[in-house]
Amino acid sequence: MTSQTTIPATSGAFAEGMHLPKTVKVENLNHFFGQGELRKQALYTNNLEVRRGEIVIMTGPSGSGKTTLLTLIGSLRSVQEGSLRVLGNELCGADRDLIVQLRREMGFIFQAHNLFESLTAYQNVNMAAELVGLDPMITEGRIKSLLTRLGLADRIHYKPNSLSGGQKQRVAIARGLVHKPKLILADEPTAALDEKSGREVVTLFQELARDEGCTIIMVTHDNRILDVADRIVNMVDGRIKSDVAVQETSVICEFLKGFPLFSDLSPTTLAEIADQMMVHEAVAGDEVIRQGDAGDLFYLIRSGSVDVLIDDGQQRKKVAELKQGQYFGEAALITDEPRNATVVAKEKSVFYALDKEEFQAVLATSATFEEELRQALFNRQ
């Protein structure tokens, strides 16, 4: 048998880059505000992994705890319950020196610019650079190129009160990036920016993530920049409601599209199906499904390969070999009959499985889907 996990398929846990170190690892994290009678839970057993170089966008209504989670990750609040590892350091019970050290490896971009009125744009940015002890000569070039990149070339030596709101925000972004942080935490970084400079900022984020392995976690409601996200985390009422690896979801959707039944489905429906799939693992020789059993799952091969064997009463005969991106187990679900073949893993494989109920629920909730199904079944004749 395969080993079923509780990991959703869309979490990206088995996608490419799964071996990369985890910049942030949140385990069973609880957080409370207030004391005694007024104590109120803000986060409920949150789990999250963010790997190196990932760009994570956190969404959710206000009061959902995303900001609390962000401040916890940023070591700006102390961890109360659970485990939180950031850049390899456990933050639960960490001492002040470690926290101060850790903060220097992070870049913070706040919703308010928080620039010193008395310092020029250059000096404000330099406050972050000199703290980590960068070579002053290199720093100078870096600050200038960053500010130029952000469209502030002619404003380098201006003080904040002669800059517009968007310009101030861009200075604050430069300050958050200048010391090459390994982790950037940003709160609505593009809210004050116009389309063009907002795009420039996220492009910069992408470059940092790609070229320097910088991990970026941002809270945003700006849907113009959703496209840069590697992962979208949605929080509601202190819980992570969904944690979706965008790339992986699109891979799954592509795979699903290859299934004739699903080929005409809209991306939204496909993403919903992908959301319901769970990860199953198998090693070589494992029987994933056995002929004659009741059909309960629909499988998609994420990695590895399987043999399909049919037992005709006398001997087992291999009828097919399936590889990554292919699927099996659909017939029993559609016809509601026992499995008509046995599937054995040829090697260590990962499957994304969709539950029979979920499979049928998708059918039921989607009128078009049923339409398509009828069509498909009709075409089979």
Next chain:
Amino acid sequence: MFSRRTPLAWKNLTHDWRKLAAATAGIAFAVLLMFTQVGFQNALFDSQVKVIDDLQGDIFLVSRAKYTLAAEKRFSISRVHQARSCMGVSGAYPVYSELTTSVLREMTQGKGNRGYPIRSLGFFLDDPIFKSPEIQRQVNRLRAPGTALFDRKSKAKRFDFPKKDDLSLARQALELSGKKVSLVGTFSLGTDFAHDGNLIMSSENFAKFFPHRKRFGDPLSIVDIGIVHLRDGFEIGEVKNMLTKTLEKDVHILTREEFRAVEIKFWDKSTPIGTIFLAGKLIGFIVGMVICYQVIFSDIADHMPEFATLKAMGYPTRYFIRLIIVEALLLSLVGFVPGAIASRVLYGWLSGQTGLLMSMTVSGVAFVYASTVVMCVASGMLAVRKLLAADPATLF
């Protein structure tokens, strides 16, 4: 590396010139208050010892019982004679002083007012006692009987005589200790807490005016101050030791500095004067501290999100403490310079008004600056608690 650091304290302080001007004015005012107190105190102490400053000589002999110049404790003239015979001494001279019985009365038409005590100083006219060339010039006028020189700076309320013109001064009908005295000239010494005015006369006249100084015998046989002149080439410490060994223990042997110090110490410690001025200085200090606290605190309060951002970046606590100390030191300097300049001007004006000698001494400037630094740094440390409470978690 350190020199390349962004001078945040300086930038924050000087960013808003209006705020800086207000802060500077406040601290300068506190500095001025302290300088005024220090100036008055020094001026008063200086006037207490003005007579010592005006005397010639290197070593002074006073009775062991004399705790202040105004205390009429005397010693035998034989100490002066003994001192004269000591090695390294070129001369030793007595100075006589009388206050309580030295009452100067103004006589008009045969009737006198009740008169006021004035300090009379007597000396042998050939002895080198006074530094003032003015006195030296008039020594011969004092050879006549019943004559004295009058201190122009004597309290005018009590001794209101014409000072411009020696002739009309000499015409004043006056009695000193019940005997007719004529003022044959003027000199300048000044008043102090104990003395409202001064007269200088020959020892012969002094003996005639105050014969009761000594119950029996020569009134000049008891001396108020003995003045010792060093012979060239002798060390003052060496001669002082010699005198200590030679003379009986009923006299103090003091150098000029020691003599001054003993007198100032008496007024500072044994009278309320020191306390009064201490209170004055303290008030200046507290005013400065309140102003300085306000300036630093409001600077911190105005920049809480920025400081919280620095904390989020990983600036450690000691950075903020150093920042505020630097800011406090800058404030102290920025406030002190104009405060000191204003005080200098005020000193000049007060000197003109009161006749007190108001001068900016190195020790006075050092004292006020040290107080200013302490005041600014202490209030900075009180205000820094606010900064350390800045919470970066509130920024998101």
